[in-house]
Amino acid sequence: MTTTSSGGEPDRTTADREIVISRAIGAPRELVFEAFTEVRHLSRWWGPEGFTTTTRSFEFRAGGVWDFVMHGPDGTDYQEWITWTEIVPPERITLVHGESRDDPDAFESVLTFEPAGEETRIVMRTVFPTKELRDQAVEKYHAVEGGEQTLRNLAAYVAELNRNGTARNETARKGAEG
Template sequence: MAATVDREIVISRVINAPPELVFEAFTEVRHLSQWWGPEGFTTTTRAFEFRVGGEWDFVLHGPDGTDYQEWISWTEIVPPERIALLHGESRGDPNAFESVLTFAPEGAATRFEMRTVFLTKEQRDEAVEKYHAIEAARQTMGNLAAYVTEILRKEVEG
């Protein structure tokens, strides 16, 4: 781990929902399209297959009208504990980075952690400085937390 510390971004948050529900929010495109991305962004999915070796091909639409081509390939899936993925602009992107998402029970809630490792320190620094990756990830986690909390609220009211 120490060998990658200068290439990593690690963000975690406790989400007031069980791990199974938080995990499910990543497994179905009908969920992802409701919360994925930082505040003000929307997502258009072109292809989605949640399985090891499967891909999620999508466009992230920024609030300023900028479109960001995105591609994720799932490299490990351990329900409801862990998802590992490769994330780039498209299949074969030489600058694609790896992320590991973990979903750990914490009482009735979930400690969700996203550990992203870039190929170089420079790529990590660019992601932080140019694309505001840390704040964007925090906002995305906030959207996820609000989304699953709303699902639970509707179930209780049901």
């Protein structure tokens, strides 16, 4: 059984090991993609509701690493490690995500950024090494709800960036006219 939220077609070869979550975000894909490329952005929206993030190191490039701690609302710290394996601006990011560099339970995620008129549809497809690890992520760690909350946080953050960018552009235009 594939756990799919908000669209996305399952890959039949990995269907029992994957989670697919998608969301339309009201901003150009370049801006949505940018929110993944700089730690100053990621630290403002990454994670489910109530979580905060502390970055230890961050290098956004293929082969680069994001080493960070997610702090849960109950005070629990979660050690996290992401290695970026492919970056195709502004279309796709592929990464391996685990607790550490050598985590045998690490999973792969592919994020695609698809233009949809004035919006961007982001699709996050995560494939776990086993069905059991996927089921554990869904049942114990509430991965579907957490993923939906994370994309909701991204949408709110990007909307704020978009508004602020529009406001700056409008101010600059009025200044040039005046």
